[in-house]
Structure formats: structure tokens, C-alpha cells
Amino acid sequence: MRLTVIGTGYLGATHAACMAELGHEVLGVDVDPDKIAALRAGRVPFHEPGLPELIAQHTATGRLRFTTSYEEAAAFGQVHFSCVGTPQSKDSEAADLTYVDAVIENLGPLLPEGALVVGKSTVPVGTADRLAGRLAELAGPGAELAWNPEFLREGFAVADTLRPDRLVLGVRSARAEELLRAVYAPVIAAGTPVVSADFPTAELVKTAANAFLATKISFINAMAEVCEAAGADVSVLAEAIGHDERIGRKFLRAGVGFGGGCLPKDIRAFAHRADELGVSLAFLREVDRINMRRRDRVVELARDLCGGAVLGARIAVLGAAFKPDSDDIRDSPALNVAARLRLDGADVTVYDPQAMDNARKAFPLLGYALSAEEAVRGADVVLHLTEWPEFRELDPERLRTLAGRPRIVDGRGVLDAGRWAAAGWEFRALGRPAPGGEERQ
Numbered sequence: 001m002r003l004t005v006i007g008t009g010y011l012g013a014t015h016a017a018c019m020a021e022l023g024h025e026v027l028g029v030d031v032d033p034d035k036i037a038a039l040r041a042g043r044v045p046f047h048e049p050g051l052p053e054l055i056a057q058h059t060a061t062g063r064l065r066f067t068t069s070y071e072e073a074a075a076f077g078q079v080h081f082s083c084v085g086t087p088q089s090k091d092s093e094a095a096d097l098t099y100v101d102a103v104i105e106n107l108g109p110l111l112p113e114g115a116l117v118v119g120k121s122t123v124p125v126g127t128a129d130r131l132a133g134r135l136a137e138l139a140g141p142g143a144e145l146a147w148n149p150e151f152l153r154e155g156f157a158v159a160d161t162l163r164p165d166r167l168v169l170g171v172r173s174a175r176a177e178e179l180l181r182a183v184y185a186p187v188i189a190a191g192t193p194v195v196s197a198d199f200p201t202a203e204l205v206k207t208a209a210n211a212f213l214a215t216k217i218s219f220i221n222a223m224a225e226v227c228e229a230a231g232a233d234v235s236v237l238a239e240a241i242g243h244d245e246r247i248g249r250k251f252l253r254a255g256v257g258f259g260g261g262c263l264p265k266d267i268r269a270f271a272h273r274a275d276e277l278g279v280s281l282a283f284l285r286e287v288d289r290i291n292m293r294r295r296d297r298v299v300e301l302a303r304d305l306c307g308g309a310v311l312g313a314r315i316a317v318l319g320a321a322f323k324p325d326s327d328d329i330r331d332s333p334a335l336n337v338a339a340r341l342r343l344d345g346a347d348v349t350v351y352d353p354q355a356m357d358n359a360r361k362a363f364p365l366l367g368y369a370l371s372a373e374e375a376v377r378g379a380d381v382v383l384h385l386t387e388w389p390e391f392r393e394l395d396p397e398r399l400r401t402l403a404g405r406p407r408i409v410d411g412r413g414v415l416d417a418g419r420w421a422a423a424g425w426e427f428r429a430l431g432r433p434a435p436g437g438e439e440r441q
């Protein structure tokens with residue numbers, strides 16, 4: 001089939017490449033000419049494992065092309081996937097729907113009869129119904145809308161798109177469902193469950209899934225707070241409760257909390273939308289508060305380790321991306337902590353294997369090092385805030401010879417506390433006692 005993918009960011013570029021991989025002819029569309037120029041040259045303007053290979057392969061054969069022209073897109077595609085951003089509004093918790101609206105305004109008047117526009121962005125419930133009305137005004141009754149939310153995780157985006165846990169098809173006609181089933185035929189044939197739903201249910205599946213995931217993380221982080229107060233170990237607690245299959249072991253990693261371009265803004269937008277509907281999701285605001293408190297706790301631990309104030313202290317921050325295998329720094333806990341310590345007068349040096357360019361642009365006042373070792377050299381405190389595999393491989397013995405003072409906070413709970421302590425480090429982790437005794441408060 002001939003498909004367009006409108007908005008070629010983290011979601012759209014992956015979706016476009018994966019649709020080409022499924023055998024479709026794909027045209028990616030973006031308003032950012034630099035992004036389109038990079039993609040046309042087979043380059044991916046962000047870090048996502050496996051994606052550069054797919055983009056290069058399918059741009060080389062011509063099955064995947066890119067444009068900035070909506071006219072070209074409307075003339076080309078039978079199905080148009082809308083993958084533009086829905087960030088948090090500048091002045092409230094609500095989602096900013098400017099870009100989602102712009103796709104319909106730009107594409108609608110150009111569409112031929114029978115075109116299907118498919119929303120993939122994460123939107124407040126009720127958006128699809130509103131957009132369908134607007135599309136009907138702009139394009140006439142021949143064009144139709146469907147809603148097909150996306151559940152991919154950054155770092156696993158290609159695998160999650162080609163082998164998702166489920167496909168959710170929000171449709172208003174048998175024809176729309178048939179078209180979407182045809183688009184995803186190889187994925188469905190591989191056994192992926194398909195859930196057909198009305199628009200509001202399809203929209204809500206997405207926001208409910210992210211709300212649940214965020215709640216699970218904040219639940220374990222609240223337990224970490226209790227563990228800190230009681231001298232218990234949250235990593236053992238998480239393992240033990242996770243053996244109960246009703247709870248499950250996934251998404252119970254305590255630490256500095258969730259960040260990124262999805263969970264934080266999606267729970268805020270969901271709570272806001274629920275308020276508009278007269279339903280209280282106040283617990284999601286508490287989920288948000290617990291999450292932000294973990295960042296405060298790391299700042300507090302850094303302060304404690306520096307003897308009460310960080311003014312003039314040298315602090316190494318390992319990690320800038322919001323999670324490993326990504327260069328995405330949107331709402332990154334690591335950079336938020338780093339920036340706050342800088343504001344308090346610390347001399348902060350950050351190292352990340354992939355996110356340095358993005359971090360430098362967004363936080364030009366922080367210092368940057370070319371390696372973990374360089375960041376640690378002379379540091380009074382080391383903060384491990386993004387769990388890249390290479391940080392787990394660091395040699396605590398060698399780093400001890402480089403650090404000004406051997407003190408480390410493991411904000412992700414994955415470093416081997418005993419090994420670091422044995423190498424002479426004062427080791428602190430969130431929700432866990434310090435090795436060899438009660439956690440020092």
C-alpha cells in the first residue's frame with residue numbers, strides 16, 4: 001500500500017521505516033527541512049538502535065522517501081499516519097494539540113475521496129471525535145479518521161513496532177478497520193492481538209497504559225522512601241513482591257524516577273482531561289509528586305555527601321538521557337538534578353554516551369566530559385543517574401584513583417554496592433542501606 005507518515009520524530013521516523021520494512025511504499029512528511037534532508041540522506045537525527053540500518057536500507061531502494069510537501073503527501077497516500085508531537089502546554093498541565101490540529105488543517109483540504117487519516121499521537125480523550133468533525137468539514141465525507149495509538153518504547157522502538165504487544169484500532173467503519181488490518185497484515189499474521197474500539201476507548205487505552213506504568217514506578221519509589229526511613233532495601237522488596245505474578249517484576253526499578261517525552265506529560269494531561277470530564281484522577285498528581293521527590297532526594301544526598309552544601313563542589317553526573325539506549329533528554333531526571341546542583345553553585349560535569357549534543361544545547365552552563373573517567377577526575381561526588389551498560393562496567397578501583405573524594409550515589413540501583421564499597425567508595429543508593437550498615441541519613 002502507499003502510506004504517508006506525518007511528523008518524523010522519534011515515533012514517526014520509526015513508524016515510517018517499519019512500514020517500509022513491512023513492504024509498503026512510504027512517504028515521510030515533516031515541517032522541519034533539516035530533519036527531512038537528513039532522513040533523505042539515510043541519516044537518523046536521533047539515537048535509536050536498529051533504526052539507521054532500516055532507514056538506510058529502505059531509502060536506498062526508494063521504498064521510503066521523505067518530503068516537506070503536504071500536496072505531495074495527499075496525492076501519494078491511501079493511508080496517512082499522523083505522528084506529530086503533543087507536548088505539555090507552556091502554561092498548564094494540558095496537552096498542546098497545535099500540531100495535531102495543524103495536520104488536519106493542512107492535509108484535510110487536499111485529500112481525495114476515500115483517504116484514511118490515522119492518528120497515532122497520544123491525545124486527550126475526545127480529540128479524535130473533534131478532529132473527525134473538522135476533517136469532514138475540510139475534506140468532505142469521502143475522507144475518514146481512525147485512531148491507532150502507539151505503545152513503543154524508545155531504545156526498543158523498531159522491535160516494538162514490528163512485534164507490538166497489541167494493536168489498538170479505533171475505528172468508526174468496517175472499511176477503516178479493513179484498511180488498518182491490511183496495513184498491519186504481517187504483524188497480525190505473526191500473532192499480535194488486535195483490539196478494535198471506538199474512538200474514546202482507543203484514546204483512553206493509551207493514556208491509561210502510561211498512567212499505570214507511571215503509577216507502578218512511583219509506587220516502588222514511594223516504597224523506596226519508606227525503605228530509606230526504615231533501613232530496608234527496596235531492591236529486595238521489589239524482587240520479592242514481583243514474584244507474585246499478579247504484581248509482576250517489570251517496571252519496579254526504584255531510582256531517580258521516570259522522565260522522557262511521554263510519561264510525565266501524559267499523566268499530567270490525563271489528570272487535566274479527567275478534571276474537565278468531572279472525574280478526579282488526583283492520585284496521578286501524587287504519582288507525579290513522588291516522582292519529582294526522587295530528584296530532590298538525589299540533590300539532598302549530594303548535599304549531604306558534600307557536608308551540607310554543594311557550593312564550589314565538583315560533581316560528576318553519569319548520564320544525561322532520560323533512559324539508556326536513547327539520546328532523548330526531554331524531562332531527563334539526570335539533567336534536572338545536574339541543573340539544580342549547578343544553580344546551587346556546584347561545578348557539574350556531565351557525561352553520556354549518546355546524549356551529549358542534545359544536553360549541551362539545552363544546558364549550555366553545565367560542564368561536559370568526553371568519558372566517564374574524565375567526568376569523575378577530581379570529583380567530590382559522583383552521581384549515577386542513567387543506567388547505561390558502560391557505567392556498570394566501570395572499574396571502581398581505577399576510578400578511586402581519579403576521583404577527588406570517592407563518594408557515589410547510585411540513582412538507578414544497578415551498581416554493585418559491595419564492589420564499590422570494597423574499593424573504598426562511600427556508596428549511597430536510593431531506597432537501600434549503605435553497604436556494611438544502616439543507611440546514613
Ligand SMILES: NC(=O)c1ccc[n+]([C@@H]2O[C@H](COP(=O)([O-])OP(=O)(O)OC[C@H]3O[C@@H](n4cnc5c(N)ncnc54)[C@H](O)[C@@H]3O)[C@@H](O)[C@H]2O)c1
Pocket residue numbers: 006007008009010011012029030031032035083084085086099102103120121122123150151152153154261262
Ligand atoms: N517518543 C515515543 O517513544 C512515543 C511513543 C508512543 C507515542 N508517542 C507519542 O507520539 C507523538 C510524537 O512523539 P515524538 O516523541 O515522536 O515527538 P517528536 O517531537 O520527536 O516528533 C514530532 C515531529 O513532528 C514534526 N511536526 C510538527 N508539526 C508538524 C506538522 N504540522 N506537520 C508535519 N510534521 C510536524 C516535528 O518537526 C517533529 O519532527 C506524541 O503524541 C507522543 O506522546 C511517542
Ligand SMILES: O=c1ccn([C@@H]2O[C@H](COP(=O)(O)OP(=O)(O)O[C@H]3O[C@H](CO)[C@@H](O)[C@H](O)[C@H]3O)[C@@H](O)[C@H]2O)c(=O)[nH]1
Pocket residue numbers: 122150151152153154155210213217250251252253254255256257258259260261262263266322323
Ligand atoms: O522500572 C522502571 C522503569 C522505567 N523507569 C523510568 O521510566 C521512564 C520511562 O521509561 P520507558 O517507559 O521504558 O520509556 P519510554 O520510551 O518513555 O516509553 C513509555 O512512553 C511511551 C510513550 O507514550 C510509551 O509508548 C511506552 O509504552 C512507555 O513505556 C524512564 O525515565 C525510565 O528510566 C524507572 O524509573 N523504573
